[in-house]
Amino acid sequence: MFLIAGVQPKTRRVDDNPQRCPACGLSQAFTTRVDHYLSLFFIPLIRVKQGEPFLLCEGCQRPVNGSRATAQEVPLSGASTVCVACKKVFDRSFKYCPHCGQRA
Ligand SMILES: [Zn+2]
Ligand SMILES: [Zn+2]
Structure with a gap:
């Protein structure tokens, strides 16, 4: 059985202004958001959950720690x-x- 319907995460870039990544030093960190979509046959149909924006470095492929987007109390x-x-x-x-x- 193949899973034809399900909720899948989808990464979206929120703004195109790169910020400096403290880990690699390159200005490749973009404000990114992971939304969850209900998809059918791998086609996203309905957005079921809008994620919180965070900084994602495209150089390291990792979220940047200490960014303003991580507003939760440590x-x-x-x-x-x-x-x-x-x-x-x-x-x-x-x-x-x-x-x-x-x-x-
Ligand atoms: Zn980086
Ligand atoms: Zn006291």
């Missing part, structure tokens, strides 16, 4: 600790409690 150390004073949870990388200023 988790800090991942470990958390509880403040002895106010009992609120905060990230262990903080020297002081961000809620009350108690020294961690």
